[in-house]
Amino acid sequence: MATIKSVTSQAPLSTITNYVTKSEKTEEKLLSGKDCNPELAGKQMMNTKKFYGKLGGTQYYHFVQSFHAAEKIKPEEAHRLAMDFVSKCPIFDGFEVLVATHKDRKHVHTHFVVNSVSYSTGKKLQMNKRDLQAMKNLSDNLCRVAGLSVCVKGKTFEGQDRENVVAYKKETYRHLKKAEEGKADSWVRDIGVALIKFQAEATSRKHFVDLMQAAGITVDWQDNHKYIVFEVTRSGKLCRVRNSRLERYYNIEISKEALENVFALNAARRIAETAGERAAEESRTAINQSTVTRRNTEVENQSAEQRVYVARNERRNREDVQQRSRTAQSRPARQSVSNQATRNSRSKIHSRGNSGYER
Template sequence: MAVIKAVSSKAGIGHAIDYVTKKEKTEEKLVSGLHCEPETVKEEMQATKELWGKTDGRTYKHYVQSYHEDEEITPEQAHKNAVELAEHTKAWKGHEVLIATHIDKGHIHTHFIVNSVNYENGHKLQWSKHDLKDLKERCNEQSREQGLHVPEKGKTFAGEVREETVAWSKDTYQLLKQAEQGKVKSYVQDIALAVLDCKETATSRETFIRLMNERGYGVDWQDSHKYITYTDLAREQAGEKACKIRDNKLEKYYNMDFGKESMEHEFERNARTAEAEQSKRAASRVKPTEPDRAGKQSAQRSVGDVERELRGIDEAVKSRTSKGRAEQAERRRAEQEAHQRAEAERRAAEEQQRIASRRYIGRDWEPER
C-alpha cells in the first residue's frame, strides 16, 4: 500500500533539495523535475522567487509518498507513479517540483519538493485539505489499478488499529494527542483548536478575529507586529497570567503553520470558494422556470394580438381615408359641373338681354338708341 503525507520542516529549501537528492539515498534515474531540471533546480527555484520578489516566508512545500515494505513494487514504477501524481496535481500547476525516489530504507518512498512561488504568475502556493485529499485518492487509485494494497480507514500504515484518539483532520489529531500526553496546557490547546476551526470558514482577517472573539479569545493581529498574539479572555479577566500565546509558539508546540501568510492564504481560498458558490446560486435563481416560460409565451401572444389589432385599425383608417378622398373628389366634380352649368346659364341670359335690347331697323338689326 502507498500513503501520502505532508512534511513540516524548518530546513531551508537548499538543504531540503540536497537531502532528497543524496546519492546514497537515490539514483540519478530516480530523480525528475516538473517544470525544472534536477541539475539546476535550486537555481531555477531561487530565480523564480527573485523574479517575483518573494524570497521571504515559507519557501517550499514537502510531501512524501511511501509504500509498505511488503509491497511488491520496483523503484522505477514507484517513481513513475510519483511523477504521474505530480503532473496531474492542479494546485502545483506553474510550480517547479523536484521528485526524488529513495531506496535506502526498508520501504520505497518518494519526496516532492514544491517551490512556494508560481513561476507563471508569482502567486504563492495555494494548498488546502481538499487538494491533499484529492492527491491521496489518486494515489489509492494507482494502487488499485496496479493490484497493490490500499490503506484501510481506521488503521495505521502498518495495518494496526489506530489509538482511541479520533479527529477529523491530522492537525486536530496531533493537538488532541499532545493534550492527552500532558505536553501542552489546556488553554493553549483550546486556542489552537479555535484557530484551526475559525480559519476554515473565515474569508478575511476581520472575519477571523470576529469568530475568535465570539468564542472568547482575543486576537492581536497588527501589521507592525511580527507575530499574532491570542488571549484567553476568561482567564485574563480572572487575573491569571498564563492566558496568552503567540502564533510562533503554537507552531513550535504542534509543528504546524500558524503564521500570518498561511492564514491569509486560507482566507483567500475561503473567499474564492464562497464567491463561486454565491455565483452558482445567483445563476440558478435567474434560470426561467416553467411558469416563467408560460408567462413569456402568454405575453408574446398578447403582443401578437395587439399588433394584429393595430394593423386592423390602421387598415380601417386607410380604408376610410381612401373612401373619404373618393367622396371629396366626387363632390369637387359635382361642384365643378354645377359651376359650369351656372356659368353657361349666366352667359345665355346675358346673350338674351343683348338680343332683346336691339330693334329691328329695315332688314337689319341695329342697337336701340
C-alpha cells in the first residue's frame, strides 16, 4: 500500500536536494532524475529559473510516496515504480524531477522534488487538491498492476476498520474563524499556531516536543501510536486534539512522516547556515590577521626608513663638520699666500713706475 503526500517546507532548493540525495539514505541506483542529472539537479533547476527570470515565489514542490512497513517490496522495486509514476504523471510533464528512494526507516519511501518552473515553457507549476488526488489515483493504479495492496478508505493495511474522524461542526468552524479574527479564545487555534511556528524551527522530534512543552502544550508522540496527541489545560480542564483533526481544521499536512521530513530539512539547513557562518568568521579572522600583519610590516618599514634617515643625516653632519674643519685649517696658508702675492704685485708696479720716471 503506497500513499502520496505533499510536504510543505521553506528550506532552500539546495538544502532539499542535498537532503534527499544523502549517501546514508540512498544508493546510486536508487537515485534518478527526470529531465535532469540527479547529482546536479539543484543547480540545473536553478539554471532553469535564471534562464526564464523566475527566481522568486515557490522554489519547488516536494512529494513523498510511502509504502507500509508490512508491504513486501524491495527498495529497488519501489524506485522503479516511482520512476514509472513520474513518467506517467501528466502534472510533471515539462518539469525537472529529482527522484530518491530512501530505505533508512522501517518503511521504504521515495522523495520527489519538482522544479516549480518548467524547463520547456518557463511557466510555473500550479497545484490544487484535484491534482494531488489524481496523483494518488495514478499511484494506486500502478500498485494494482504491480500486485501491491491499495489504500481503501476506512480500512487499515490489515483490512480492519479505521477509526472514523468526526468532521467539525458549523459551530466549531465559526468559533475557529472568530478566534482567527481575535474575537474569541480557542485552545485548538493556540495549539495550531504553536505547531506551525515550532515545526519551522525544530530540528528533531525531541526539539519540537521541547518547544511545544515550553509553550504549555504537551505532545504525546509514540512510535506504536498512529496519531500525535496535543494536550493543553484551559480553565482547569485538560483539552486534547489529534494531529489528524488539526489537519482537517487547517488543511495542513502534519502527519508523523511529514513533520519528521520538515525536521530533517531544518537540521540540514541549520548545518548549512552554521557552515556559512563559520566560513564568514574564518574569513573575517583572516582579514583581521592580514590587516595586523600589514600594519606591523608598515611600522617595521617605517622604523627601518627612520633609521636610514637618521644615519644619513648623521653622516652628512659629520661630513659637514670635517669639511668646515679642513676649510678652517687651510684658510691661514691661503691668506698668507694671497698677501705675499699682493705685495709682490705692488712691488713690481712700483719698480716699473720708477724706471719710467728716470727715462
